[in-house]
Amino acid sequence: MNSSSLDLTLASRLANIAPFHVMELAKMATELERQGRHIIHMGIGEPDFTAAQPVIDAAARAMADGRLQYTSATGIPALREAIAAHYQRVYGLQIAPSRIIVTAGASAALLLACAALVEKDAEVLMPDPSYPCNRHFVAAFDGKAKMIPSGPEQRFQLSDAKVRENWSAVTGGVLLASPSNPTGTSIPHQELAKIVATVRETNGFTIVDEIYQGLTYDEEPFSALSLGEDVIVINSFSKYFNMTGWRLGWLVVPEKMVPQIEKLAQNLFICASSIAQHAGVACFEPESIAIYEQRKAEFKRRRDYIVPMLRELGFKVPVTPDGAFYVYADCSALSDDADRLTIDMLNRAGVVLVPGLDFGPYTARQYIRLSYATSMENLQEAVNRLRHYFNVRH
The missing domain is CATH 3.40.640.10 (Type I PLP-dependent aspartate aminotransferase-like (Major domain))
Structure with missing residues (x-):
């Protein structure tokens, strides 16, 4: 029997597992990069630092x-x-x-x-x-x-x-x-x-x-x-x-x-x-811990830069994050659909942010997540691009 004719019955629990939209946006960004675009990634929560x-x-x-x-x-x-x-x-x-x-x-x-x-x-x-x-x-x-x-x-x-x-x-x-x-x-x-x-x-x-x-x-x-x-x-x-x-x-x-x-x-x-x-x-x-503490201080510096910048761009940040390397920002003053907004920002500004869609229905359309686990230079360039994007868009 040809393998293509087999019709496997998959476990019903798979219906309870939703796609990971963070990764879908990452795939879209990769395709744009393949076309020669420069993309700033602030979607996936991965430190830009590597092992000490x-x-x-x-x-x-x-x-x-x-x-x-x-x-x-x-x-x-x-x-x-x-x-x-x-x-x-x-x-x-x-x-x-x-x-x-x-x-x-x-x-x-x-x-x-x-x-x-x-x-x-x-x-x-x-x-x-x-x-x-x-x-x-x-x-x-x-x-x-x-x-x-x-x-x-x-x-x-x-x-x-x-x-x-x-x-x-x-x-x-x-x-x-x-x-x-x-x-x-x-x-x-x-x-x-x-x-x-x-x-x-x-x-x-x-x-x-x-x-x-x-x-x-x-x-x-x-x-x-x-x-x-x-x-x-x-x-x-x-x-x-x-x-x-x-x-x-x-x-x-x-x-x-x-x-x-x-x-x-x-x-x-x-x-x-x-x-x-x-x-x-x-x-x-101790040598390793000293390195990690320096990197932690750098993450804090990035947070202290990006939160005010997001507010200046028109996002609301109702709770200043006290840890990790994420900002959860309300985009309702800029769009009524966070998913559509993030796709448009990726295509027109070359900046990857993530809609609230992955994180639960309550905040799905209203919030975006930004990861500041990238360099300060990238954060500054992203702010410049988004400032231009919103100016042109309005």
């Missing part, structure tokens, strides 16, 4: 020494210990290395957490807007993401009142991100403590994505792990440590969950990249 030199050197040593075999599914001891020491140094928290599971990026950590905690048809509460993959991780295990409209009054984050209002008999838990993609906003410590207490009362789970926690600019950073051992935290080497393509992250879980997470990791992933793990240990050396 000590990290690259550590990876080279691991390869030269032949440390390329499978590791434990939970990660090499040296890396788990280095992460635990990082929590002590930065947050003053004593986290047992045995609670830390090294994963193939934060995505694998979220998959493992959802595999362990999300029951079929259970609802998981999250704010609208949220990083789109979070609701898809829930859907992958036949759960249902309940997107709760969360506007600038709540810093685009869930509040304890909203959690209480939306909790029902079928709610399993909450999935939060602080600081958040797409908004760059954090949940205040006291509000997060209230949410955790509310969820704990109902025997639910709290998962907090902290992959941007290293990039907080206005307040002393804190980890949700300070709120109790039952809080599950996700983190990554991609953002603060600038290692996106290395696919390395971690998951912190209660001690009693470790054997179950390890069992899942063994079956789903075997282990994270051994080279990336050996390199990751070097991220926590």
Whole structure:
């Protein structure tokens, strides 16, 4: 039988997974570049910095020494210990290395957490807007993401009142991100403590994505792990440590969950990249941390430039982002359709921004997300192009 005549029946859960419009815009930008256009990319959330030199050197040593075999599914001891020491140094928290599971990026950590905690048809509460993959991780295990409209009054984050209002008999838990993609906003410590207490009362789970926690600019950073051992935290080497393509992250879980997470990791992933793990240990050396702190200061400088410029261009930025490298800007004074506006800005100004479409229906048509994880020169050129674009357009 010819393979083209086969009619495979695909799993029905695929209907719950929406396309990622960020990547669609990136493809459109690539095609314009192929035609010779110069495009400024402020869509995908990827640092323009790459791994620090000590990290690259550590990876080279691991390869030269032949440390390329499978590791434990939970990660090499040296890396788990280095992460635990990082929590002590930065947050003053004593986290047992045995609670830390090294994963193939934060995505694998979220998959493992959802595999362990999300029951079929259970609802998981999250704010609208949220990083789109979070609701898809829930859907992958036949759960249902309940997107709760969360506007600038709540810093685009869930509040304890909203959690209480939306909790029902079928709610399993909450999935939060602080600081958040797409908004760059954090949940205040006291509000997060209230949410955790509310969820704990109902025997639910709290998962907090902290992959941007290293990039907080206005307040002393804190980890949700300070709120109790039952809080599950996700983190990554991609953002603060600038290692996106290395696919390395971690998951912190209660001690009693470790054997179950390890069992899942063994079956789903075997282990994270051994080279990336050996390199990751070097991220926590003082020389590396000094580099990352300089880069963090540069991200803050870019934020402090681009937010006023967006307001000058006619965008509203109702909440100044306090972390990550995103601005969530209201474009309603400029257009009634953020998706159409971003496509037009790409084609006519050569600037990639992302519509709210990916991040939930509540802000889909009104907001755009800008990533300032690019050079100051690119940001300044983008502002010049957009200023010309809006002048001509009007």
